[in-house]
Amino acid sequence: MKVAFLQTSPLFGKVRENVEKAVRRLNSIDAELVVLPELFSTGYQFRSKKEALGLSEDVTAGYATSRLIEAAKAGKMHIVAGIAERAGGRVYNSSVLVGPRGVVGVYRKAHLFWNEKKIFARGDTPLKVYNIGKARVGMMICFDWIFPEVARTLALKGADIICQPSNLVLPFCPQAMITRSIENRVFSITANRVGVERRVKGRALEFIGSSQIVSPAGTVIRRAGGRREEAGAADIEPRDARDKHITPLNHIMKDRRVDIFEL
Amino acid sequence: MKVAFLQTSPLFGKVRENVEKAVRRLNSIDAELVVLPELFSTGYQFRSKKEALGLSEDVTAGYATSRLIEAAKAGKMHIVAGIAERAGGRVYNSSVLVGPRGVVGVYRKAHLFWNEKKIFARGDTPLKVYNIGKARVGMMICFDWIFPEVARTLALKGADIICQPSNLVLPFCPQAMITRSIENRVFSITANRVGVERRVKGRALEFIGSSQIVSPAGTVIRRAGGRREEAGAADIEPRDARDKHITPLNHIMKDRRVDIFEL
Numbered sequence: 001m002k003v004a005f006l007q008t009s010p011l012f013g014k015v016r017e018n019v020e021k022a023v024r025r026l027n028s029i030d031a032e033l034v035v036l037p038e039l040f041s042t043g044y045q046f047r048s049k050k051e052a053l054g055l056s057e058d059v060t061a062g063y064a065t066s067r068l069i070e071a072a073k074a075g076k077m078h079i080v081a082g083i084a085e086r087a088g089g090r091v092y093n094s095s096v097l098v099g100p101r102g103v104v105g106v107y108r109k110a111h112l113f114w115n116e117k118k119i120f121a122r123g124d125t126p127l128k129v130y131n132i133g134k135a136r137v138g139m140m141i142c143f144d145w146i147f148p149e150v151a152r153t154l155a156l157k158g159a160d161i162i163c164q165p166s167n168l169v170l171p172f173c174p175q176a177m178i179t180r181s182i183e184n185r186v187f188s189i190t191a192n193r194v195g196v197e198r199r200v201k202g203r204a205l206e207f208i209g210s211s212q213i214v215s216p217a218g219t220v221i222r223r224a225g226g227r228r229e230e231a232g233a234a235d236i237e238p239r240d241a242r243d244k245h246i247t248p249l250n251h252i253m254k255d256r257r258v259d260i261f262e263l
Numbered sequence: 264m265k266v267a268f269l270q271t272s273p274l275f276g277k278v279r280e281n282v283e284k285a286v287r288r289l290n291s292i293d294a295e296l297v298v299l300p301e302l303f304s305t306g307y308q309f310r311s312k313k314e315a316l317g318l319s320e321d322v323t324a325g326y327a328t329s330r331l332i333e334a335a336k337a338g339k340m341h342i343v344a345g346i347a348e349r350a351g352g353r354v355y356n357s358s359v360l361v362g363p364r365g366v367v368g369v370y371r372k373a374h375l376f377w378n379e380k381k382i383f384a385r386g387d388t389p390l391k392v393y394n395i396g397k398a399r400v401g402m403m404i405c406f407d408w409i410f411p412e413v414a415r416t417l418a419l420k421g422a423d424i425i426c427q428p429s430n431l432v433l434p435f436c437p438q439a440m441i442t443r444s445i446e447n448r449v450f451s452i453t454a455n456r457v458g459v460e461r462r463v464k465g466r467a468l469e470f471i472g473s474s475q476i477v478s479p480a481g482t483v484i485r486r487a488g489g490r491r492e493e494a495g496a497a498d499i500e501p502r503d504a505r506d507k508h509i510t511p512l513n514h515i516m517k518d519r520r521v522d523i524f525e526l
Contacts, residue, residue, distance in 0.1 A: 110520040114510040127523050146446050146515065148411035149524040156525045172481055176442040182435055183409050218435055247377040252409065257373040260390050261412040262419045263526045 004031035004233035005211040009195035012043030026071040035191040038082035038165040056086035082165035090121040113143035135238035142166040155184035160241040166192040182218040267294035267496035268474040272458035275306030289334040298454040301345035301428040319349035336363040345428035353384040376406035398501035405429040418447035423504040429455040448479040
């Protein structure tokens with residue numbers, strides 16, 4: 001199964017430009033599953049809830065999702081992408097999974113980072129795994145990485161591949177996602193953005209890129225650089241994620257001593 | 264507070280030699296908490312339960328523990344060390360915490376790696392945190408690292424410092440322990456061994472060293488090399504582990520969305 005990340009550099013507020021640029025690149029990627037960054041269509045640093053509301057969109061009828069579905073149809077692929085989702089007067093930092101036949105699933109970010117708490121509503125969706133034919137796919141978003149329970153829960157629910165749209169600024173996540181892959185024996189695909197975004201309250205954010213595809217054994221199959229837009233693809237065997245043995249005598253899930261764990 | 268690891272190279276089966284060498288080095292270390300490797304007194308590759316039973320010892324009356332307590336008295340320190348513990352006719356892969364006044368606590372390894380399952384009994388102690396005055400200390404052993412729930416449980420129980428006696432052969436743990444420190448905002452001290460041990464069933468094991476001290480922010484304060492016996496010390500402020508904020512708006516423990524986590 002061919003999977004890929006598409007590392008982009010969204011322009012803040014330019015939804016149509018960002019979406020069309022991404023769609024053009026999607027049309028040239030030969031893969032069955034492609035992951036885009038968090039908030040790929042809007043950019044990241046909203047000044048207010050009102051601004052976010054204005055740039056957000058409904059998942060089923062929105063511009064970004066509609067165009068992604070068209071790209072999925074054309075490319076016979078599934079796409080995971082982060083958008084600002086409007087629902088019931090609120091805005092969620094969401095990840096959508098779309099395929100040729102439409103929206104497959106939506107995950108609303110559970111762990112909001114820093115000022116996101118002032119903009120977005122807290123995610124109210126479960127951590128869920130979707131069967132897209134060749135693989136079972138779970139979604140998490142950016143800062144969710146710091147909570148090992150997120151990837152663990154997705155793995156316990158049967159994910160072969162964890163897709164992680166991101167807007168990373170701290171340097172720790174790419175390495176931590178290797179650990180997430182190893183400890184759950186799953187593939188992980190992190191799609192991060194690059195570029196520097198406008199100042200909000202004196203703070204300009206520089207995103208670190210370094211999008212990557214990691215195997216269940218912890219091998220970084222592909223990793224992007226830190227500065228440029230780029231796509232990275234790999235041919236993987238999703239079933240590798242279903243053998244949870246790290247040694248013939250160690251099954252990473254069955255070995256878990258839940259009798260002494262606290263949650 | 265001064266903390267340290269002592270990276271050693273035990274000779275298999277030479278308990279007195281291994282213990283005396285470690286005690287000599289302990290006497291020269293200026294620290295209030297020192298962590299030694301897993302099975303520091305016996306070596307690692309037992310051929311049988313019987314052999315392990317012969318080399319194991321009772322925690323309260325054993326040679327290794329008694330000598331460590333003497334060293335703790337002399338150095339006014341606490342010591343965490345891995346031993347083969349005999350109890351009720353069984354052998355556990357254990358970690359002891361001793362201080363100037365004797366044994367403070369024992370942890371019996373919960374997650375046995377590969378052939379350890381044929382030698383040791385499965386740990387039957389809880390994950391526990393001990394107050395040693397200047398810090399609250401938790402213990403885990405080697406392969407426990409791959410289960411994020413272990414460090415998480417110790418952190419939830421209030422550990423400032425996680426001590427990890429190890430006999431690492433795989434390359435992933437030092438990096439993963441950085442993630443463990445970040446995701447729990449705790450200090451971690453990994454004491455690994457070096458050297459190559461005798462062949463058992465054709466397999467000689469080479470241990471990777473790389474003992475380290477990591478801060479709650481994920482900084483590797485000290486890291487040893489991969490080939491030589493060495494001690495590494497650092498001056499730390501255990502209270503840094505009690506502020507669980509990674510940003511002013513993100514408390515790494517309170518942010519946890521346990522409502523959507525599975526254990």
